Amino acid sequence: MAAAADIxxxxxxxxxxxxxxxxLRYGCREEIVMPSIEAVxxxxxxxxxxxxxGLNLKIEGAKCVGFLGPNGSGKTTTLKMFTDxxxxxxxxxxxxxxxxxxxxxxALASVGTLIETPEIYASLTPREALSMIAEIRxxxxxxxxxxxxxxxxxxxMEEWIDxxxxxxxxxxxxxxxxxxALLGNPSIILLDEPTTGLDPRGMSEVRDIIKSLKSKNxxxxxxxxxxxxVSDVCDEVAMIDHGKLIVYDTLSNVTAKFAGGNNxxxxxxxxxVDNQIVTQTITAFPSVVKAEKTDDKNLxxxxxxxxxVQERLLxxxxxxxxxxxxxxxxxxxLEDVYLKxxxxxx
Amino acid sequence: xxxxxxxxxxxxxxxxxxVGTVMKxxxxxxxxxxxxxxxxxxxxxxxxxxxxxxGYYRPASFLTDDLSFYSxxxxxxxxxxxxxxxxxxxxxxxxxxxxxKTGYFGVPNPIRRSSxxxxxxxxxxxxxxxxxxxxxxxxxGNGLYYFSGVPYQFAESLIFALVYMVxxxxxxxxxxxxxKSSSMSILLTAILFLFVFSLIxxxxxxxxxxxxxxxxxxxxxxxxxxxxTPYPPHMSTSSFGPAGRVTLTTFNATIPEGLxxxxxxxxxxxxxxxxxxxxxxxx
Numbered sequence: 001m002a003a004a005a006d007i008x009x010x011x012x013x014x015x016x017x018x019x020x021x022x023x024l025r026y027g028c029r030e031e032i033v034m035p036s037i038e039a040v041x042x043x044x045x046x047x048x049x050x051x052x053x054g055l056n057l058k059i060e061g062a063k064c065v066g067f068l069g070p071n072g073s074g075k076t077t078t079l080k081m082f083t084d085x086x087x088x089x090x091x092x093x094x095x096x097x098x099x100x101x102x103x104x105x106x107a108l109a110s111v112g113t114l115i116e117t118p119e120i121y122a123s124l125t126p127r128e129a130l131s132m133i134a135e136i137r138x139x140x141x142x143x144x145x146x147x148x149x150x151x152x153x154x155x156x157m158e159e160w161i162d163x164x165x166x167x168x169x170x171x172x173x174x175x176x177x178x179x180x181a182l183l184g185n186p187s188i189i190l191l192d193e194p195t196t197g198l199d200p201r202g203m204s205e206v207r208d209i210i211k212s213l214k215s216k217n218x219x220x221x222x223x224x225x226x227x228x229x230v231s232d233v234c235d236e237v238a239m240i241d242h243g244k245l246i247v248y249d250t251l252s253n254v255t256a257k258f259a260g261g262n263n264x265x266x267x268x269x270x271x272x273v274d275n276q277i278v279t280q281t282i283t284a285f286p287s288v289v290k291a292e293k294t295d296d297k298n299l300x301x302x303x304x305x306x307x308x309v310q311e312r313l314l315x316x317x318x319x320x321x322x323x324x325x326x327x328x329x330x331x332x333x334l335e336d337v338y339l340k341x342x343x344x345x346x
Numbered sequence: 347x348x349x350x351x352x353x354x355x356x357x358x359x360x361x362x363x364x365v366g367t368v369m370k371x372x373x374x375x376x377x378x379x380x381x382x383x384x385x386x387x388x389x390x391x392x393x394x395x396x397x398x399x400x401g402y403y404r405p406a407s408f409l410t411d412d413l414s415f416y417s418x419x420x421x422x423x424x425x426x427x428x429x430x431x432x433x434x435x436x437x438x439x440x441x442x443x444x445x446x447k448t449g450y451f452g453v454p455n456p457i458r459r460s461s462x463x464x465x466x467x468x469x470x471x472x473x474x475x476x477x478x479x480x481x482x483x484x485x486x487g488n489g490l491y492y493f494s495g496v497p498y499q500f501a502e503s504l505i506f507a508l509v510y511m512v513x514x515x516x517x518x519x520x521x522x523x524x525x526k527s528s529s530m531s532i533l534l535t536a537i538l539f540l541f542v543f544s545l546i547x548x549x550x551x552x553x554x555x556x557x558x559x560x561x562x563x564x565x566x567x568x569x570x571x572x573x574x575t576p577y578p579p580h581m582s583t584s585s586f587g588p589a590g591r592v593t594l595t596t597f598n599a600t601i602p603e604g605l606x607x608x609x610x611x612x613x614x615x616x617x618x619x620x621x622x623x624x625x626x627x628x629x
Contacts, residue, residue: 046629077629083454085628108456109358118450123378124371129451132371136364136457138356164378177451184356190454 033096035110035187035219036060037082041091044077044243051077053243054091059221059236064214066230066237066251067223070342074243075223076116079192083113095188112181112189117174117197122166126152126176129165130183137184151179154209170197178206182213189213191222195229207233227334237334239341246341251334252306258337262289262302265310267317268326272296277322285316300330358456368452368465369472376435376473385434389427389477393484396423400488412493413573416500420485421570424503425563427481428511429539431474436518437535438528439466440623445528449628463623467519467616474511499573506569509608513562514539516612520619523626539563557597565607567599577601
């Protein structure tokens with residue numbers, strides 16, 4: 001018992017993966033099925049209007065994939081077909097290889113969802129509403145209280161856990177719905193514009209939640225209009241327009257391929273930096289195309305290459321000892337790609 | 347930040363257990379809702395009004411014997427309580443899932459839509475049962491005040507009222523599945539039960555002189571008729587007026603006919619309603 005507790009403590013302090021946890025606990029590696037979602041020729045037709053046209057997309061493994069596209073492009077339609085809210089006209093929506101429409105219970109057994117902005121029965125409290133979902137998902141009676149309280153804490157709604165939902169604002173309801181998506185430790189989470197209706201602080205908190213979920217062998221598929229959000233949170237991006245998939249690749253590959261091969265990082269500094277270091281030293285680093293100061297304590301560096309180059313560049317800049325306090329991929333590159341690809345299809 | 351770190355692997359419960367879950371929480375929602383209190387007030391008002399009026403005026407039609415008391419008191423008003431309860435709790439039970447978007451919370455989970463439908467139906471039935479229960483208690487209380495004992499026909503009538511509640515709820519759920527607008531489904535169901543069915547029944551039986559076996563409210567006449575001795579048969583009355591001889595027929599469904607009409611209404615509307623809900627899309 002004590003040994004098990006020690007292992008759990010060790011696991012939590014190290015933040016180890018589920019796979020490694022199994023090695024720690026059992027000394028062997030059990031084959032783990034990677035979570036997957038797959039659209040096979042997925043089509044949705046409303047009379048003459050084609051909302052989604054033969055979408056073929058397979059996403060597999062623990063990662064966060066951003067699903068981008070303009071209004072009416074088919075993002076929500078796709079997510080609704082993956083959750084059986086609507087039926088495909090043609091094709092299949094598969095979750096872990098199981099057809100959502102024909103075997104819904106099996107397909108959605110380990111899926112947390114947030115589609116559009118759901119309403120909760122007004123007279124129920126978050127504790128009751130989440131307990132209902134927990135019971136539907138098969139969480140044991142002993143676990144329900146613990147899990148409900150944990151997910152409510154995760155969305156910072158502890159104070160409201162026993163208040164009736166009818167009195168909640170849209171943002172508060174959205175947080176409870178996000179909490180419901182986390183119940184039962186789902187291996188796949190489908191989110192449709194999860195930050196809709198939230199204030200800036202709420203949006204930031206939801207992004208942090210999604211980032212924290214990424215480390216737990218989960219596949220997160222998230223539609224969004226907010227490109228900076230996708231850049232911040234997602235590893236890969238899929239873009240659709242007019243019901244057709246335009247591109248699906250890693251974020252760095254997409255920006256490298258479609259934004260003239262260039263990527264941009266923004267560097268925040270603790271103190272003002274000398275111009276010469278920027279224009280001569282940093283610009284001379286391999287793969288760097290251009291480096292410039294956006295103000296005294298911020299730099300913008302344009303470089304060619306993917307994540308490996310980005311990582312090396314960070315190392316090189318830190319070695320300069322110029323007080324690096326932040327380093328992040330700029331969203332403007334993704335925005336450029338988005339505008340380029342979406343305009344091209346119009 | 348708190349982080350989810352559950353290591354459990356959940357086994358999705360069977361459909362019957364999930365029906366129970368949906369029923370439990372929907373009923374909880376109903377019992378705390380404003381509409382439940384409004385329906386409670388309406389039921390109490392009907393009961394109090396009857397108690398006061400009968401107590402004050404002591405009408406002969408009520409107080410001749412115990413059967414005429416239950417026939418006048420219960421037979422004339424219980425169908426109204428049943429219809430109102432079914433409209434209040436079933437009128438938008440399914441359409442509300444679409445219009446109010448509560449369906450987006452429950453449906454994208456490992457649960458069949460049929461489990462949600464049945465769970466909500468049972469919750470609406472239990473909430474309506476509370477109203478029928480209150481009205482029954484007040485009726486029996488008054489009956490015992492005026493007469494000793496409760497006639498066995500009242501128990502039959504109560505059972506028929508329950509069957510009627512099942513049928514009306516089946517119908518309201520069907521209408522609720524037909525529309526995506528809550529107000530539309532509630533309004534149409536109310537108009538149908540409170541006006542249209544009665545009107546068609548009167549027109550068909552009195553003027554065309556066809557037994558209205560296809561109208562649910564015709565089947566429900568057994569609730570009151572069982573309290574009459576002897577059980578009323580079909581009756582025709584002829585009279586001579588300026589336009590010549592006019593024959594008016596009053597049809598009375600027999601108990602097997604009434605039960606069959608209610609059972610068929612429930613079976614057909616429940617199945618169609620369920621199919622509609624299974625096929626309806628959240629868009």
